[in-house]
Amino acid sequence: MHVVLVEPEIHVNTGNVARTCVCTGTRLHLVHPLGFSIDARAVRRAGLDYWHQLDLHEWRDFPTLRQAYPSGRFIFVETVGQCRYDEITYRPDDFLVFGRETRGLPPELLAGECVVRIPMATDVRSLNLSNCVALVLYEALRQCGFPGLR
Known part of the structure; x- marks a missing residue:
């Protein structure tokens, strides 16, 4: 499984996502520009002592x-996804793509693509990025039988 963060802006969110990726054996792809330095102490702290185990690609x-x-x-x-994240069938080699914390994914990236959403109240903007990644990633892994996990 792959998690892709497109132009993430907040180092703590990326650190939390990195830790989730390490704990699930998921490859993390970071698409530049980043809103922080990848060497930032806060990113490493959010990833705790797992950062060196991260399968990271930039x-x-x-x-x-x-x-x-x-x-x-x-x-x-x-948020504009045609169906809920739990209504599709995931495969072990899927790329789960998430956008910037403040603006999401650019509309031109979404045209003609499989776009899913996480259900939430209509009067709020969005969930925290790291929470979104965990929700969708664990659903995908559940459907695949949690490969390599105990």
Whole structure:
């Protein structure tokens, strides 16, 4: 499984996502520009002592990532998703794509793609990014039988 953060802005969220990725054996892809330094102490602290175990890949932009995995299935998580995140069937090699904390994913990335949403009240903007990643990732892993996890 792959988690993709497109232009994340908040180091603590990225650190929390990194820790979740380590605990689940998930590869983390960070798409630049980042809103912080990857060497920031707070990122490492949020990832605790797991940071060195993280399967981390950095990309200069999203098209470069996409070109590196031409047969990859990319599932975009955004509030405008056509269906709920639990209504699709996940595969072990899926890419779960999440956007910036303040603006989400650019509309041009979503055109013609599989876009899912997390249900929430209509009068709020969004959940915290690291919570969204954990929700969707664990549903995907559950459907796949939690491969490699005890």
